[in-house]
Structure formats: C-alpha cells, structure tokens
Amino acid sequence: MSVTDPSLSQMREELRVSEEFLARYNRPGPRYTSYPTAPVWNDSFGIDDLEKIHAEANREETPVSLYMHLPFCESLCLFCACNVIIQKDKSVAPPYIEVLKKEIDRVSLAVSSSRPVVQFHWGGGTPTYLSPEQIEDLFSFTRERFVFSPDAELGIEVDPRVTNRAHLEVLRKLGFNRLSMGVQDFHPEVQKTIHRIQPYELTRDLVLGARDLGFDSINVDLIYGLPHQDPERFAATVDQIISINPDRIALFSYAHVPWLKKQQGAFVQFLPEGMKKFEIFRTGLTKFVEAGYLYIGMDHFAKPGDELAVSQEKRTLHRNFQGYTTKAGADLYGMGVTAISGFRNAYAQNQRDLSAWQCAVHDRGLATMRGYHLSEDDHIRRAVISRLLCHTVIPKKEINAEFGINFDSYFEPELQRLEVPQADGLILLSEDEIRTTWLGRIFIRNLAMTFDPYLEKQKLGAKPLFSKTL
Numbered sequence: 001m002s003v004t005d006p007s008l009s010q011m012r013e014e015l016r017v018s019e020e021f022l023a024r025y026n027r028p029g030p031r032y033t034s035y036p037t038a039p040v041w042n043d044s045f046g047i048d049d050l051e052k053i054h055a056e057a058n059r060e061e062t063p064v065s066l067y068m069h070l071p072f073c074e075s076l077c078l079f080c081a082c083n084v085i086i087q088k089d090k091s092v093a094p095p096y097i098e099v100l101k102k103e104i105d106r107v108s109l110a111v112s113s114s115r116p117v118v119q120f121h122w123g124g125g126t127p128t129y130l131s132p133e134q135i136e137d138l139f140s141f142t143r144e145r146f147v148f149s150p151d152a153e154l155g156i157e158v159d160p161r162v163t164n165r166a167h168l169e170v171l172r173k174l175g176f177n178r179l180s181m182g183v184q185d186f187h188p189e190v191q192k193t194i195h196r197i198q199p200y201e202l203t204r205d206l207v208l209g210a211r212d213l214g215f216d217s218i219n220v221d222l223i224y225g226l227p228h229q230d231p232e233r234f235a236a237t238v239d240q241i242i243s244i245n246p247d248r249i250a251l252f253s254y255a256h257v258p259w260l261k262k263q264q265g266a267f268v269q270f271l272p273e274g275m276k277k278f279e280i281f282r283t284g285l286t287k288f289v290e291a292g293y294l295y296i297g298m299d300h301f302a303k304p305g306d307e308l309a310v311s312q313e314k315r316t317l318h319r320n321f322q323g324y325t326t327k328a329g330a331d332l333y334g335m336g337v338t339a340i341s342g343f344r345n346a347y348a349q350n351q352r353d354l355s356a357w358q359c360a361v362h363d364r365g366l367a368t369m370r371g372y373h374l375s376e377d378d379h380i381r382r383a384v385i386s387r388l389l390c391h392t393v394i395p396k397k398e399i400n401a402e403f404g405i406n407f408d409s410y411f412e413p414e415l416q417r418l419e420v421p422q423a424d425g426l427i428l429l430s431e432d433e434i435r436t437t438w439l440g441r442i443f444i445r446n447l448a449m450t451f452d453p454y455l456e457k458q459k460l461g462a463k464p465l466f467s468k469t470l
C-alpha cells in the first residue's frame with residue numbers, strides 16, 4: 001500500500017472519532033484468545049477430563065502444537081500483566097526444568113508418533129532467563145519425545161536485556177525459526193517509569209544478530225497507553241522500530257488491571273487515557289501502514305510476505321492463546337505452571353501456583369486446575385468470533401453450512417444489536433456477510449462481544465474481569 005493509496009485516505013477519514021464515541025466503545029472486554037473466555041471455565045474440570053480429551057485428540061489424529069511456559073524474569077516491569085515469577089537468583093531454574101520434564105514426558109505419552117508437531121512455542125516470563133545449556137537440554141529432551149514436522153514453526157519470546165549472542169546461536173542451532181521480543185517503548189521517561197531500561201541500540205543489535213543467523217520471522221512487541229507516552233514520543237519509537245525492519249509487530253493496548261497486578265498502581269496518574277490513548281494508537285497504526293505493513297487485526301501487523309499475512313489472505317489464520325497463528329486445526333498442549341491447552345472440544349489450564357503445579361505433576365504427571373467442555377452453541381459462536389478476529393468478515397453462508405443453522409434467525413438478537421455499530425460506521429451489514437470497516441477492526445473486541453452471551457452474567461461480579469478495549 002503506498003502513502004497515496006485511496007484506502008489509506010479512507011483509513012484516515014474513518015479514524016476521526018469523538019470523545020463521546022470513545023466513551024461508548026472503550027469499555028472492559030476480553031481479547032478472545034479463547035471462546036468461551038477463561039472466566040467462564042470451571043474448577044470441576046480436572047486431570048481425568050484432560051486425559052479423556054487427550055485420548056479423543058489422539059483418535060482424531062489432529063496435528064500438534066506445543067506450548068511451554070517459562071515463568072521466570074530477572075526483574076519486574078511495572079506494567080506487566082503476564083504470569084511471571086521474579087527471581088534474580090537463577091537457582092530456581094533447575095528444579096523447575098526437572099518438573100517440566102516430567103510433564104513433557106507425560107504429555108508425550110498422550111500424543112501418538114503419527115501426529116506431527118507443527119508448532120512449538122516457548123513463552124513466559126522470559127524463556128531466555130535460562131542459560132543456553134539449559135535451553136539446549138530442555139529442547140533436546142522434548143524433541144526426543146515427539147515427532148516434529150520438518151517445517152515446524154519453532155518460536156520463542158526473548159527479552160533483549162537478557163538475551164545474548166550465545167542464546168541466539170543455540171536457538172538457531174536447535175532449529176528455532178521465530179523470535180518475538182519485548183520492546184514496549186523507547187522513550188527514556190516511559191522506560192524509567194515502567195522499570196524497563198532497554199536502549200534502542202541493544203534491541204537493534206539483537207535483531208541484526210538474529211537476521212545474521214537466519215531466523216525467518218522476527219516480531220517486536222510494543223504497547224500504547226503506557227505512562228508518560230504521548231503521540232509525538234510514540235511516533236519516535238515507531239520510526240525507530242520501522243528502521244529495525246521487523247517482520248511482525250504486536251501493538252498491544254496497555255491492559256490496566258491493578259486489581260490483578262498491584263504494581264500497576266504506581267504510575268496511574270501518568271497514564272494517557274481516552275482521546276490521548278487513541279491518538280497514540282492512531283499514530284502507530286498510520287505509521288506502520290504507511291511503511292507498508294499490513295494490519296492483520298486487533299493488535300498485529302505483518303509485512304506482506306510474512307506467513308501471518310499470507311495466511312490471512314488464504315483465510316487459514318487462526319487465533320489461540322499466543323494471539324494469531326497460522327496453524328489452524330492443531331490441538332494445543334500447554335506445559336508448565338499456568339499453561340493453557342486448547343482442543344477442538346475443550347480448554348484446560350494448569351495450576352497457577354508454582355508449588356501446586358509441582359505437586360500435581362509429581363503425583364500424576366499433569367496439573368490441570370480448571371477447564372471447560374464446549375457446547376454446540378459455544379462451537380458456533382467460537383467460529384463466528386474467530387472469523388471476525390482473523391478475517392474481519394463473517395460470511396453467513398459458511399457458518400450456515402458448517403453448523404446447519406440459519407444465521408439470520410439464530411443470531412436475530414445479535415443482528416439487532418449490531419445496528420448501533422453499523423450506524424457508528426464499524427460494520428457493513430449485507431444479506432451475505434458482516435464486514436468490518438477500518439474503525440470496526442480497531443474496535444473488533446466490541447463487535448465480538450456482541451456474540452458472547454456470557455458477558456451479561458460476568459457483569460455481576462464485584463471486580464472487573466477484563467481490561468478496556470482501547
């Protein structure tokens with residue numbers, strides 16, 4: 001897309017919104033890395049249920065996606081909403097790896113050798129908290145227990161502040177082909193306030209080193225809405241990122257959840273809100289699109305040739321707990337404390353407390369804490385929400401054919417509710433489809449929420465469950 005492309009002027013035109021508009025749309029809502037979302041899952045789902053789901057997946061011979069959670073970080077970034085354990089003293093790593101190996105071993109017994117691993121992702125926390133030797137040991141242990149597809153996607157989250165050349169070399173040697181690194185923002189005052197000092201040069205050198213070693217795809221995480229950010233400052237960060245030339249960019253909305261992460265209260269008075277936060281996002285969006293990145297959806301951008309963009313074009317894009325993925329149809333086996341698994345018919349989450357996870361794995365090899373069996377209605381709604389988030393359009397005939405329903409009568413109340421976003425310019429409704437506009441793609445979480453009947457019941461709780469959609 002060139003800077004004079006008519007769709008760019010259309011985008012700029014659509015992104016002129018009022019305070020009143022933002023006040024109506026910027027409300028708490030899920031990010032839909034699953035449907036139904038995690039607060040709907042229940043504690044009565046346990047290890048026995050997971051074992052049955054494992055057996056079902058094995059019978060269906062679905063491809064396999066593995067996720068491993070490495071929760072440790074050396075220091076706490078104050079904005080962070082991830083499941084982390086802060087531990088400067090690295091003596092915690094070996095006992096964690098030992099238990100993780102038990103879980104990997106047990107999960108591998110549930111996956112027959114005829115099912116290829118098409119994706120293996122290491123997330124955290126900070127997986128490169130581990131030494132290169134520990135990474136090699138853990139990877140080799142896993143590799144011996146599963147059959148990896150030759151073109152498997154092997155990805156890892158790296159923090160440039162703790163990742164060195166030896167890490168990159170061992171990762172590449174093992175076959176990792178995707179790196180995702182946290183940046184957030186380069187402005188010194190923002191970095192100081194969030195307790196994350198990470199100079200531009202350090203990040204640039206890691207990207208150059210990774211390119212040199214031949215990693216296929218490099219992703220950078222940014223956040224808009226951090227304390228002391230403003231559009232001009234963020235524009236400078238975006239320009240620096242564009243100069244580094246990553247293949248993908250995740251531009252997350254800062255999730256302010258102080259009821260879960262108390263440390264976020266430390267900078268609350270410096271947070272940009274409402275129109276100012278929207279301006280920061282608009283700055284990032286416009287600059288990335290002008291630089292030739294495609295807006296994949298919600299918070300992701302990719303270069304036109306990147307697999308994420310190609311997969312969206314081919315309509316094979318899928319969404320799971322790591323965000324967007326090109327591996328539709330694979331069942332996800334999560335390992336490690338708090339890790340989530342996602343199957344065709346169920347979700348399961350591991351114990352969130354480190355010692356509870358360790359004890360459970362010692363006892364039975366698995367550590368399910370809660371989970372969920374999808375109903376037929378959940379399947380239908382998940383397909384609708386997934387189409388919306390991955391392809392920005394809901395083709396009614398596809399849903400009708402897949403589930404044997406009549407979309408217009410099944411979703412009559414939802415279609416009525418969509419008249420408001422239609423009038424606000426978020427969607428185009430026609431006989432055959434629901435199609436989002438540029439503005440609708442930004443507030444796509446709000447559109448997805450229209451199809452989520454659980455939200456009504458969740459409003460009753462005392463504490464909010466989700467961050468705001470902008």
Ligand SMILES: C[S@@+](CC[C@H](N)C(=O)[O-])C[C@H]1O[C@@H](n2cnc3c(N)ncnc32)[C@H](O)[C@@H]1O
Nearest residue numbers: 079080081124125126157159182221252254255
């Ligand atoms: C596990 S971290 C990435 C790897 C590594 N630990 C690092 O920080 O470089 C995952 C990403 O989640 C995002 N993230 C964490 N807390 C967030 C929050 N409160 N709001 C939005 N995004 C957040 C950040 O962009 C972060 O890079």
Ligand code: SF4
Nearest residue numbers: 073076077080082125
């Ligand atoms: S942002 Fe990354 S490094 Fe910082 S605390 Fe969160 S997981 Fe750890």
